[in-house]
Amino acid sequence: MVDPGGGAVCNGTLHNQSDHCHRKNCTRNGMVKEAQQNGNSNFYKPVVESFEEAPLHVMVFTYLGYGIGTLFGYLRDFLRNWGIEKCNAAIEREEQKDFVPLYQSFENFYTRNLYMRIRDNWNRPICSAPGALFDVMERVSDDYNWTFRFTGRIIKDVINMGSYNFLGLAAKYDESMKTVKDALETYGLGVGSTRHEMGTLDKHKELEDLVAKFLNVEAAMVFGMGFATNSMNIPALVGKGCLILSDELNHASLVLGARLSGATIRIFKHNRLQRVQQLAENTRYFRQRLSEMGFIIYGNEESPVVPLLLYMPAKVAAFARHLLKRKIGVVVVGFPATPLAEARARFCVSAAHTREMLDAVLEALDEMGDLLHVKYSRNRKSARPELYDETSFELED
Known part of the structure; x- marks a missing residue:
């Protein structure tokens, strides 16, 4: 794989070398070798990524919101220290003070006073296979998201935009999954755990x-x-x-x-090429439509993981809650997994998503973008290019 500057990816590392050297028999991983042998031009496409900066007023209001939340957080910590307000946060024991701290002081403060207020948007329990559609178990909190209880209601057929189900393989059991069933019966459910528990099995080796072999190295x-x-x-x-x-x-x-x-x-x-082709088409379509609507999205234009920037923590909570009411499941991400002022929603496009599903999600996002005023992009695209046709991924001679 060659970048616009003439570098080449060898064994997962970008090396800055000339095109002449790239044509020689330098060590490459299996994908690059196969691409060279088959002449697949898709491996030589330039990398296009987008990281548009937010408008100034958006950043001002984002930091203002964090500032107000921080002031109230210090006030509530003061009340907790004096026993006026109950604190449910975990505290490291005194005998652990010489260990590397699990949490930095600010992160712990953030978790108690900001994240906890919108915690209901994370770790939502499901009760079905995480396919293109899945079922979510409804839960409520009586103590401002410190604990939850289930209501017994199941939210059926939620469009799953949060799972890493890129090729659409997550589905209800059928006979095509017999090999998976046989493996579970033979090896059990703990094969993915630490080898201190299960040991090294033949499948690990x-x-x-x-x-x-794929990476062309001695061992992995x-x-x-x-x-x-x-x-x-x-x-x-x-x-x-x-x-x-x-x-x-x-x-x-x-x-x-x-x-x-x-x-x-x-x-x-x-x-499998058809699924990869469908994933590529869904990804292009979804990203292009979001750009046309005026959202700021990050990352490579070919990536099925689509971060949509929300910035303000209050809008993160409202965004996720309202989408679930519309039977759309998304992942929202904030500090410390992202920079403080770059909270976002993360969509995972799958080959299993139909055009109708994506259109339903896009329609809801269009409404939410107007309702919450999160269409921040100053580079809104006015025209949508043609999507991949059925020959787009054919190998070229």
Whole structure:
């Protein structure tokens, strides 16, 4: 894969080398090799990403909202310290004071006083397969989101825009899933847990060998949980006295792992074919329509993970709650997983989404954008280009 500046991706690393060197037999991962052999021009497309800045008035009101929330937070902490208001927050014990702190003081303050007020928009329980449509269990809180109780009502057929179900494989059980059923009966449900519990099985070794072969390396190690892969292994690789250069848009697992390591951290600014084809078409359509409506969206134009910037915490809560009333499930993200003033909604487009589902979501987003005044973009697109046709992903000679 070549970037516009002449670099090449080899084994997942961007190397700045000339086009002449790129044509030589340098080590590449399997995807690049296959692309070169088959002449697939899609691997040589330039990378297009968008990170539009918010208008000044939006940032002013965002920080103003955080400022007011912070003042009330300090007032409530004062009342809690004097026993006037009950505090349900977890507190680290005195004997743990010499350990690396799990939470920074500001993050703990933020969790108690801001996140807790809108916590009902996270970790929503479901009671069906997380396919294109799924069922959500309704819950309410009697203590301002410190605890929840179920009402017994099931919200049926919610359009799922929050799961990483890119190829649409999450579905109710049928006979095509027999191999999955057989694997569960043979290996149980704990294969993805730490190997201290289940040990190393033949499937672990088989997967590691396959990954190593794909990456063209001697060996590979796989983990059952992506978050733990980063957060638990970074402290094993670096520690005090080391320097970590971290992208400002790194995932929360990388951020946590870097903090737990004790290293010095310096942040820098960012920089099956039918199903894949359907995913690409859905992604292009969804992103293009959001841009036309005037929303600020981040990321690569080909990425099915679509962050829509909301900025203000109050609007984050209203956005998620109103969409659930319209039977649309979304993920909303805020600090510390994002910069303080860049709270957002995250949509995960799937190949299983039909055009009718996407249109229903887009119609609701259009209404919500006007209601909450979150159409912040100054680069609204007026015309929609043609979507991929059925030959778009055919390999070229």
